[in-house]
Structure formats: structure tokens, C-alpha cells
Amino acid sequence: MNTQPSEPGFTVSLDAQFPDGVPPSGVPTKGFRARRRNRHGRGMRGELMLPALPGSQTRSEKFDALVVDSAERLSELWPDGLADTEFLVEEIPDALESLMGTSERVPLGRYGAAGPEGPASVTIFRRPVESLVDTPGQLRDLVHEVIIEQVAGLLNMSPEAVDPLYRKFRGH
Template identity: 45%
Template sequence: MQSSHHIPGFTIRLAEPGAGQPVESSAPARGARSRTFRERRRNRHGRGLRGELMLPTLPGYRTRSDRFDEMVMDSAQRLHDIWGKPLDGVRFAVDEIPQGLEQLVADRTPAPMGLYEPATPDEGPVITLFRRVIENACSSREELQDLVHDVVVERTAEMLGVAPETLDPVYRRRY
């Protein structure tokens, strides 16, 4: 019997007892029956999940990573609404941890929360935020949102060559 849980609508064939014996009638599919995983809502003992655990409309449906990405995009959109044209073509990225984190910890150097990479001839500037480093520095969701915005403002100010206070009027005034 074959099974594959990642292919939707995958069909399996269950052999009936005595299916290996020669069939006397001319019925082509007498020895096997077909059932799809989509038709089976529960496991074979009648237990198990009947549907989705969390509906997409509920706040718990999104993962921490999704919420963090949304915070970064909200901060970037806020800065773009304020500054406009100078921020066209800037890409904002989220990475889990910075490269060489083990060496930074061994040297007792604080890990960077973000990174600005200047533009190259092929692509525009990239501002990367490191999700795990920022999350470890915060104790609440509100503090996380403020820190994410501050890191976005700091890296964008580094890119534009201005002070972070001039880039966003509420920079570090929320604490």
C-alpha cells in the first residue's frame, strides 16, 4: 500500500482479503476498492480531527514569523508614506539570525538586530532585520512592535545618511 500525505487527492487502493487468489468472474475491480483522502475526514478508528484546528479569520492562525513580517512591512509602509520617493526600490527582508552568530556569541559581541546592504548595479538596497535577535530583546508584543519600528528607522536612516530622529518624528518616543 502506498501513501503520501503531501499530495492532495492522492488515491490509495486497499486490498480485500483473498485478493491474491484468482478471480472467477470477469469483474475488473472486484479485488480492490478505491478511496481518496479528501473523502476520509477522520482516521480509521473514528477519532481525529474533523476540520482545521484554527480558522484563518482568527488571530491565532498567523505564526510568530507572519506577525513579525507584518510588523516590518507596517513600519516600512509608514516610512514610505512620510518620505516617499527616496525609499522607492528599497527591499526589506527578514532573516532568522545573522551570519556568524556563534562567533559573535563566543566573542561576547552583541548580535546585530538589522543590516543595511547598499545598492549594487543589479539590484537596489536591502535592509534586513534578524527576527530571533529582536524577539529575544523584547518581553512583550508592544515592545516588539516598537523595537521593530526602531530598527527599521535606524537602518533606513543609515541608508539615507540622516539622523533617525529626522527620519521619523516618533522615533524612540514611545517608551
Template identity: 45%
Template sequence: MQSSHQDPGFTVRLADPATGRAAAGSVSAGTVPEGTVKGKSFRQRRRNRHGRGLRGELMLPTLPAYRTRSDIFDDLVLDSAQRLHDIWGKPLDGVRFAVEEIPPGLEKLVADRTPAPMGAYSPATAEEGPVITLYRRVVEQACGGREELQDLVHDVVVEHTAEMLGVPPESLDPVYRRRY
């Protein structure tokens, strides 16, 4: 599903949950607080109780359930962004596509009974180019099946890319909202 075609100005950035800062007073990986004994790691202890060796993977890479919903969603965003880049080319150089779990301030939106956005467009700043963000949980909740998810992801990417370029979504992609 992922394209091996690499353009120098075209990037897809997926949100990384590990980039958050450590909480105050937390211990970083590899350090042990004073007064504690460092034992075997979880990986070394796991399922080797009777000397039978470590347990293997639960799901083999050849099976469909090996890929998570998050991985599949990331591929759908990548495919949609690549399709638009193949159609439009130069105007989309430097645009970054991001995937986040939920929109910021979701609690306030729910309290106000406002529908949650499926995506967001952030214009270019001095430090970085424009960013189009899709909110995975909101988009997945709005659809029923995989085909519908693929169509909705593409429509959200097209809508926010059209907002960025200042053109109607119908002129950006000829199949916009014509698959239903």
C-alpha cells in the same frame, strides 16, 4: 495589517527559506531513486486509518493563534516600512526590506561575546537596490511583549533607513524612540 497600496518602486522582500540549494546527493521532489517503491504520499496517508477522512486544520483562520510569530513579525516590518514610505516617498523607492531568522556568523559572535545585530543595511549594487534586513529571532529575544516588539521593529527599520539616507533617525520619523 498589510497595505493594499502598491507603489511600483517600493517592495518588501521577505526571506524565503525554500530558496536554498539542494545538498549534494539529495533527491528533488517528485523523483524516486532506483530500487525504492513509491507509495502513498503523506497527505493521503495522514489520519485516514479507519476510513473517517482526512483531519482538518488544527487552528481555524478566524482564531488569533492561526498566524505564526513569523507572519506577525513580517507584518510589523511591512507596516513600518510602509509608514516610512508614506512619510518620505521618493527617496525610499527601490529599497527592499528583508526578514531573516538569524544573522550570518552568529556562532562567531556568540563565541566572541559580541551582541548580535538586530538588522543590517546593504548598499545598492549593480544588480539590485539597497536592502535593509531585520533578524527576527534577535529582535524577538530583545523584547517582552507585542507592543514592545512593534516599537522595536519600527526603531530598527528607522535606524537602518536613516543610515542608508545619511540622516539622524530622529529626523526620519518624529515618533522614533518616543513611545517607551
């Protein structure tokens, strides 16, 4: 089978090309694909999901919002103790692969005291936390509990002393 074109210089293109670069009158100047997606000049009428609706946020953005809500609540309860504390979200712990072969639990968060390398920090791991819950309400409660536990470790206090609502809404 001959795969060479029968005439030299013969090509097929779906985009309009004109020898002098100027199309004759009445010939569309847009390529086939551009005309096809925007028939009659209407195009996309708007966004499929408005930014204010809950479905427009990704799981990661929703999780970040839960962390911010919990951090704000605890910052109001402990303004002096958490004044310079950073609240961070990471996808998974650093040493997750090494933990998989052992019988240790996967950490849900960690805290670090202030030092020469930076301010105090509370980190929560999104994937391990999300894997333990079934509903958005459970996720909200678990995120808040993990942050309370990490702040309690940072402030060297019991979780119940950090937030009186600790584990009040779960069946524990």
C-alpha cells in the same frame, strides 16, 4: 523462539485485501485506519483555527507583518528615498557564531546601499529582535525602531529625522 510464520504466505494486514480484488457486498473497502478517522462519514468538520484569527499565524508570519507595517509607514514618510528599497527578514545574522565569542553586540539589522548587484535593502534579524522583548507590543515597537535605525543609516540621517515617533513610546 521461531520468528518464521507457521504457514508460508501468511500475513496480517489491517487493510482489506480480496483475492479477486473486488470486495463482497457489505464489506467496507477502506482500510482500518481510514475508517477509524472518519467514522460515520463525518471526518474533520472544519479547520481548527480560522485563518482570520490571530492564533492561526506563526511567529514568523506575525513578525513579517510587523516589518511590512513599519516599511509602509516609512515609505509613506520618504517616498523618494525608499522607492526601490527592499525590506527583508532573516532568522539570524550570517556571522552569529563568530560574534558569540566576542563582546560585540549581536546586530538586530543591517542595510545595504543600491549598487550593481541590486537595489538598496534593509534587513532585520528576527531571532535577535524577538529575544529582547517580552510582549507583542514591545516587539512591534522594537521592530519599528530597528527599521528606523537601518533606514536612517541608509539615508545618512538621524533616526529622529527619519520618523518623528522614534523612541516616543519606549521609556528611553
